[in-house]
Amino acid sequence: MQAGGYDRGLKGLKTFIFGTLVEHKPGVLQKVSNMFRQRNFNIESITVGPTERGDIARMTITMRGEEEDAVQLEKQLRKLIDVLEVKLLDPSETVVRELALVKVRVEDWRARSDLVNWANIFRSRIVDVSPDSIMIEITGAPSKIDAFLELMKRFELLEVSRTGITAMERGLNRIGLK
Amino acid sequence: MLELSGSKALVKALEKEGVSVIFGLPGGAIMPVYDALLDSGIRHILARHEQSAAHMADGYARASGRAGVCMATSGPGSTNLVTGIANAYMDSSPLVAFTGQVPKAMIGRDAFQEADIIGITAPITKYNHQVRSASEIPSVVKKAFLIATSGRPGPVLVDLPKDVQTEVAQMEFPDSVEVRGLSLPLDPDPELLKKAAELLAGADAPFILAGGGVRISNAHRELVRLAELLMAPVGTTLMGKGCIREDHPLSVGVIGMHGSPLANMLIVKADVLLAVGTRFADRTTCDVKEFCKEAKIIQIDIDPAEIGKNKRVHLGIEGDARKAMAGLAEELAKRLKGERPAHWYERIKQVKAKLHNEEGDGLSAPRLLRRLRKLLPDDAIVTTEVGQNQMWASLHFKAYGPRNFITSGGLGTMGFGFPAAIGAKVARPEVPVVDIAGDGSFQMTMNSLATSVSEKIPVVAVILNNGMLGMVAQWQRLFFRGRYSAVEIKPPDFAKIAEAYGAQGMRAESMEEFERAVKAALGSDVTTVIDVPISPEEDVFPMVPPGCKLEDMIGV
Numbered sequence: 001m002q003a004g005g006y007d008r009g010l011k012g013l014k015t016f017i018f019g020t021l022v023e024h025k026p027g028v029l030q031k032v033s034n035m036f037r038q039r040n041f042n043i044e045s046i047t048v049g050p051t052e053r054g055d056i057a058r059m060t061i062t063m064r065g066e067e068e069d070a071v072q073l074e075k076q077l078r079k080l081i082d083v084l085e086v087k088l089l090d091p092s093e094t095v096v097r098e099l100a101l102v103k104v105r106v107e108d109w110r111a112r113s114d115l116v117n118w119a120n121i122f123r124s125r126i127v128d129v130s131p132d133s134i135m136i137e138i139t140g141a142p143s144k145i146d147a148f149l150e151l152m153k154r155f156e157l158l159e160v161s162r163t164g165i166t167a168m169e170r171g172l173n174r175i176g177l178k
Numbered sequence: 179m180l181e182l183s184g185s186k187a188l189v190k191a192l193e194k195e196g197v198s199v200i201f202g203l204p205g206g207a208i209m210p211v212y213d214a215l216l217d218s219g220i221r222h223i224l225a226r227h228e229q230s231a232a233h234m235a236d237g238y239a240r241a242s243g244r245a246g247v248c249m250a251t252s253g254p255g256s257t258n259l260v261t262g263i264a265n266a267y268m269d270s271s272p273l274v275a276f277t278g279q280v281p282k283a284m285i286g287r288d289a290f291q292e293a294d295i296i297g298i299t300a301p302i303t304k305y306n307h308q309v310r311s312a313s314e315i316p317s318v319v320k321k322a323f324l325i326a327t328s329g330r331p332g333p334v335l336v337d338l339p340k341d342v343q344t345e346v347a348q349m350e351f352p353d354s355v356e357v358r359g360l361s362l363p364l365d366p367d368p369e370l371l372k373k374a375a376e377l378l379a380g381a382d383a384p385f386i387l388a389g390g391g392v393r394i395s396n397a398h399r400e401l402v403r404l405a406e407l408l409m410a411p412v413g414t415t416l417m418g419k420g421c422i423r424e425d426h427p428l429s430v431g432v433i434g435m436h437g438s439p440l441a442n443m444l445i446v447k448a449d450v451l452l453a454v455g456t457r458f459a460d461r462t463t464c465d466v467k468e469f470c471k472e473a474k475i476i477q478i479d480i481d482p483a484e485i486g487k488n489k490r491v492h493l494g495i496e497g498d499a500r501k502a503m504a505g506l507a508e509e510l511a512k513r514l515k516g517e518r519p520a521h522w523y524e525r526i527k528q529v530k531a532k533l534h535n536e537e538g539d540g541l542s543a544p545r546l547l548r549r550l551r552k553l554l555p556d557d558a559i560v561t562t563e564v565g566q567n568q569m570w571a572s573l574h575f576k577a578y579g580p581r582n583f584i585t586s587g588g589l590g591t592m593g594f595g596f597p598a599a600i601g602a603k604v605a606r607p608e609v610p611v612v613d614i615a616g617d618g619s620f621q622m623t624m625n626s627l628a629t630s631v632s633e634k635i636p637v638v639a640v641i642l643n644n645g646m647l648g649m650v651a652q653w654q655r656l657f658f659r660g661r662y663s664a665v666e667i668k669p670p671d672f673a674k675i676a677e678a679y680g681a682q683g684m685r686a687e688s689m690e691e692f693e694r695a696v697k698a699a700l701g702s703d704v705t706t707v708i709d710v711p712i713s714p715e716e717d718v719f720p721m722v723p724p725g726c727k728l729e730d731m732i733g734v
């Protein structure tokens with residue numbers, strides 16, 4: 001499984017981001033992800049969390065495929081009784097974010113100062129420091145995180161944990177219940 | 179508000195839904211419900227295997243149009259239901275299944291007879307739910323029936339931990355419930371109906387393909403009206419068989435891999451194809467890319483996800499088949515002036531005259547089925563097993579009503595037909611119900627003879643006994659150089675088996691004996707098994723070989 005990253009390997013396929021509202025109760029994530037497997041969709045990331053309403057959770061789903069696959073995915077999602085609303089988000093009108101925690105081994109001071117510089121340039125934050133390692137928290141569009149991770153390959157990467165994508169439309173647009 | 183135990187509330191909620199019969203088999207984790215059933219007017223029909231209980235409920239649902247209910251205990255009881263649930267899911271049948279579960283505190287500990295039936299059935303149910311507190315039960319039951327029967331129907335499973343069944347709570351029985359995630363079907367868009375009418379009115383060679391959705395929506399009258407307006411031939415999918423009386427002059431039979439030659443020949447020549455309530459299943463379309471490639475296709479379906487899922491269409495209309503076809507007929511009536519060209523009609527008549535008129539006394543399956551048709555009243559219900567028997571029935575047994583031909587289409591489940599016949603007979607006791615069986619399939623669920631006999635639900639099983647897993651043998655003859663692998667089954671003496679269960683058993687070795695046996699069975703109130711030996715190596719033809727297009731039909 002890809003840890004919610006942007007996969008650049010598949011040519012000719014587009015990335016689609018769906019915002020969904022679902023019943024906030026056990027088993028719903030399983031039903032949704034089960035359906036993706038059952039119907040052979042190419043899912044890159046699913047993130048889920050509570051909303052301002054206790055009985056509703058919000059799921060952000062990123063898939064790769066053709067236009068037709070996206071249409072089918074939207075319809076299949078709507079069929080699930082626990083899924084309350086589905087919206088295909090327009091990337092140009094949407095803020096898309098991902099958070100990653102990145103831990104690298106850095107022992108010598110020169111490398112350390114390089115690392116701190118780069119972390120600053122990417123507007124990321126250093127959240128933990130030990131004599132041999134540094135942990136950085138970075139937030140941004142998935143492509144920014146990709147770029148940052150690319151750079152971090154110069155060091156010994158100890159751990160990467162990406163949250164997967166969350167997204168929200170700009171302005172007054174929102175995903176509301178029917 | 180009423181203070182009741184969970185199991186009493188369940189039974190009361192079922193009564194309120196109008197449930198009069200449950201098919202099931204008890205066990206430890208569902209015993210409180212079985213105890214509560216004793217104080218209810220609901221009839222419980224005891225299956226001998228939970229798979230059969232699910233098929234019975236499914237057969238009941240298909241014959242009646244109402245939801246069928248089945249029940250099982252936790253663990254193996256619930257997993258035995260799985261094939262039956264999957265079968266109902268594939269054919270969009272409204273089934274409501276109740277399963278016992280280990281007490282909440284034991285869940286997840288691999289307790290005795292624990293199975294994660296919610297996880298197991300998620301991909302084969304329209305919805306499933308584990309009840310966590312007794313007070314939920316009345317509304318959960320109401321929701322279960324609403325979800326199973328609305329829009330595109332499908333199975334719903336409700337899992338009942340044992341402690342929830344015994345828990346006493348204040349119960350409120352709602353008259354209606356809202357399920358916020360359930361999208362109810364939209365009315366068909368009038369603009370799209372107009373467009374469809376335009377297309378059809380301008381068609382030279384229109385063709386109507388009616389699927390199971392037509393039966394489910396009770397749209398058979400609208401179908402015939404539309405066909406007659408257009409003077410268009412009507413083919414059906416296996417699920418739609420009978421939606422137009424198959425002796426109607428415009429009926430051309432079932433489309434598909436073992437479709438009627440007339441239907442397959444005509445559909446590929448259509449310039450406008452109206453497809454209603456069908457998902458363009460691969461057994462219907464064969465090579466789906468090549469299927470009606472030149473035609474403009476109009477698809478009507480209540481499930482928006484079906485529109486364009488398997489086949490790209492020119493015009494997709496979401497909505498109930500009955501409403502859509504009624505609207506379409508109105509629009510068409512405005513546009514069609516004068517006589518419709520009758521060249522299609524003439525052609526159908528000519529071809530029909532040539533087909534299927536061969537009679538004779540040898541016991542070939544086609545002849546037996548044509549004879550059976552003559553022996554049964556028009557409104558008789560026929561179920562089938564899976565394999566050659568099913569395809570022969572599709573080809574040679576004409577159905578005269580939308581709920582008169584019950585078969586496992588999507589899943590192709592051997593063993594479905596006999597228990598489904600029992601369920602259908604419970605739904606419509608006034609008509610004869612006959613399972614057209616193969617000797618292999620029948621052996622999968624023939625223990626339902628016990629249910630049929632002890633519950634006095636008389637049905638007839640006609641076993642087309644070729645001593646083979648016939649359809650597999652046919653494929654081995656055709657596509658595996660005739661090498662038989664694991665298909666010879668040397669069946670038991672079915673007549674004796676029937677008798678051992680207290681049913682009537684007969685063997686028919688000539689057409690005369692067959693006729694006599696069927697008449698005796700129809701005149702009797704005891705379940706009857708008629709064992710008819712047929713040639714072990716007869717093929718079902720015509721056939722579209724796998725991977726080919728409808729035009730490549732062989733053996734016509």
Ligand SMILES: Cc1ncc(C[n+]2csc(CCOP(=O)(O)OP(=O)(O)O)c2C)c(N)n1
Pocket residue numbers: 563564565566567568590591592593615616617618619620642644646647648649650
């Ligand atoms: C439960 C199940 N197992 C296996 C199959 C695969 N299968 C399809 S047709 C067939 C043979 C059926 O034999 P029989 O019931 O004797 O019918 P016939 O084809 O001889 O009419 C088999 C094994 C199936 N459809 N269902």
